[in-house]
Amino acid sequence: MALTGQREAGRMPGGQPLVRSPLLILSGIVKQFPGCLANDHVDLAIMPGEIHALLGENGAGKSTLVKIIYGVQQPDAGEIVWQGTSTVIGSPSMARNLGIGMVFQHFSLFEALTVAENIALGINDKKLRKDLTARIVEVSGAYGLPLDPHRAVHDLSVGERQRIEIVRCLLQKPKLLIMDEPTSVLTPQEVEKLFATLRRLAAEGCAILYISHKLDEIRALCEKATIMRLGRVVAECDPRQESAKRLAEMMIGTSLKAPVHGRQADEGAATRLSVRNLNIKSDQQFGTDLKGISFEVKAGEILGIGGIAGNGQNELMAALSGETLAEEPGTISLDGVAVGKLGPDGRRASGGCFVPEERNGHGAVRDMTLAENALLSGYRRRGLVQIGVIDDSRTTTFAGEVIRGFDVRTTGPKAEARSLSGGNLQKFIVGREILQKPALLVVAQPTWGVDAGAASAIHQALLDLAAQGAAIVIISQDLDEIMSIADRIAVIAGGRLSPAMPVASATVEEIGRLMGGIPITAGAEASDAA
Amino acid sequence: MDSAVFVSVILSVISAATPLLLAATGELVAEKSGVLNLGVEGMMLVGAVVGFAVTLTTGSAFLGIVAAAFGGALMALIFSVLTLTLLANQVATGLALTIFGIGLAAMMGASFVGQPVDKLPSLYLPLLTDLPIVGRILFGQDGLVYFSFVALGGTIWFLFHSHAGLVLRAVGDSHDAAHAIGYPVIAIRYGAALFGGAMSGLGGAYLSLSYTPMWAEDMTAGRGWIALALVVFATWRPLRLLLGAYLFGGITILQFHVQTMGLGIPAQFVSMLPYLATIVVLVVISTDRSKIRLNAPACLGRAFHVTG
Secondary structure, eight states: OHHHHHHHHHHSTTOOOSOOOOSEEEEEEEEEETTEEEEEEEEEEEOTTOEEEEEOOTTSSHHHHHHHHTTSSOOSEEEEEETTEEOOOOSHHHHHHHTEEEEOSSOOOOTTSBHHHHHHHTOOOHHHHTTHHHHHHHHHHHTTOOOOTTSBGGGSOHHHHHHHHHHHHHTTOOSEEEEESTTTTOOHHHHHHHHHHHHHHHHTTOEEEEEOSOHHHHHHHOSEEEEEETTEEEEEEOGGGSOHHHHHHHHHSSOOOOOOOOSOOOTTOOEEEEEEEEEEOOSSTTOOOEEEEEEEEETTOEEEEEOOTTSSHHHHHHHHHTSSOOSSGGGEEETTEEOTTOOHHHHHHTTEEEEOSOTBTTTBOTTSBHHHHHHHHHTTTTTOEETTEEOHHHHHHHHHHHHHHTTOOSSOTTSBGGGSOHHHHHHHHHHHHHTTOOSEEEEESTTTTOOHHHHHHHHHHHHHHHHTTOEEEEEOSOHHHHHHHOSEEEEEETTEEOOOEEGGGOOHHHHHHHHTTOOOSTTHHHHTOO | OHHHHHHHHHHHHHHHHHHHHHHHHHHHHHHHTTOOOTTHHHHHHHHHHHHHHHHHHHOOHHHHHHHHHHHHHHHHHHHHIIIIISOOOHHHHHHHHHHHHHHHHHHHHGGGTTOBOOOOOBOOOTTTTTSTTHHHHHHSOBHHHHHHHHHHHHHHHHHHHSHHHHHHHHHHHOHHHHHHHTOOHHHHHHHHHHHHHHHHHHHHHHIIIIISSBOOTTTTTTHHHHHHHHHHHTTTOHHHHHHHHHHHHHHHHHHHHHHHHTOSOOHHHHHHHHHHHHHHHHHHHHTOHHHHHHHSOTTTTOOOOOOO
């Protein structure tokens, strides 16, 4: 077949063929959900070996489109042409047989199973399942994605979980790899490694469909971008030729505002949160113990805590929110009150509010309505329960305030949390805590998997809260986020926290070294205790 | 003399443990896929009466056993249509299935009450079966006893060494993730639930064809519930199921011997022992959360439906 010949030519190393046929063509894809037209006549063409960005806000229809390509959902109308042949992709396993691999945003992993078992589940080819353990070690080593095949997934960090999905795809030598928000949980060094992996794959002829909200990354990595808004393709461009601001504006359809620091760091402000020599043994089998963590946050100050996934962030979050208790009451104090021995409810009563990393099941209950979710964390500070009875009207009003104030796109307070997209649910959770007017807000990964528009809204809300005098701790693996809104940054590595330094004087190289567990010369004593 | 008593005690323990092991093995597979079927007692009773009736009318114990498995699976099919296709609550449906099974079995068995049937034939191997002590224990059992061990071994192999078993465990751990990767969650659960029903039916057939070769209303006497408890007792691990079934079987037999020996311990106390043991074991294993988490199917009893 002539087509095959052209494809082979397209893959020839170093060759620059004049004609390449697209690997995948979508034309006129329509997908209607009750109450929303998710894809409205979407056209998309992907060439072999191309790194193609798919950009769009939450709810723009990217996830639906990708699910159609991966066979999870069927289009109502339109045609899919794979390698020159009109194809119906009826199921994910059919997609995998065609050579389409996908790394999900919400990982499709089984917590009770081991890494190797999880990978085996995503592989159709029986021959590939033989000697799987050895192959996992080999492939993960070759692409710089270290994994222990025998560990159970529920003990792994988010970053490690993502590696499982990537390795699972790579083992099947895909022709098209779909990546949904792959870098949101990685360090700059990990992102660089991932990009090297992706570039190498592309050079080997694998096309990559890359979904991300991080415009700088798309500009650095992708050679083509398709931009979606409200279910339609609104633009196609070469992202290397466009500025990040221009890309964001195409995506959102309006011009973007940078977060405004409406405040001055006040040297004389009172200390609101103080943590002194916090030591905690992790209750996870492969968790990280916290060792001698000390820091202070003043009123109106934002402290960013950076670090690579799995270095004690989860344990620190649990210790600050009261899910894990400190050994001494005085280890953690909030506005001068020793709260180390208080649980989450007691700490909320003392003025703390918390946004955990995991939205589903930790930050929000998926099967409950937004009003019920608002009640769960806000009942005390917003007085939603009177003499043991839920005040329905106040609860609904509170949820409505959050929805309006934080532009949460939903049908209303009666909508189930599970019906919201990731970014919208995050806006709701952050909004729910901020509207409780906390003295201290601790947020983990505030903008993970959230689009640029929503992220800037969340950042602005955090800055506004700080301007009102709250102390804020942001635990994030997104350095750009910390650098853009925090006043000071500290880095957690191996369960130890570096001394905090002003963001203005910190360099990315310095922070990168701290993330790797190498203390910088100045202030090294604190992290050198062992 | 002593060794004869020993042999008879062991033989009675085996016959008390076998129906528990059969039913619990089936329920374990169903639960590993995320299906919580509390109808084991009802399915066992239907298996018992169907097995008895078919054996009596055809004269073939083999046909009776096959029919018992079929009857149990049919009960599980009713359960599966209600809970997996029509998304009814699994706990409520399972309880209803037990009540339904008790009534249905009593109705079907009304004309068979009091009729005798030949006990399942036991294996006889010249020389081997005649060996002192171990002969009758190892080589003198009936087919269902041997089958209960084969089924358990097969289940261990299937769940932990075959890809299909891995898929089944995955469906029980996260049906959403299994669906996203492209596994047919509902079909797999149907299969697991039907297997569970068939095994319960066999457990029932053992009671009416071997343990006490006759049919009496409500003859399972709560063994279906013990089988359910055994799955939790074993923390969803098949080998511990074997241990649990023989422990419970042993205690059941113990209560007869305590009565005859006149030790002054009330028989009621001895019959409480299995349940007390379950509670103690549950408390002990609950102290280590990660162990529970690793073995208990996270989606147990949760309805799955495809959403956008």
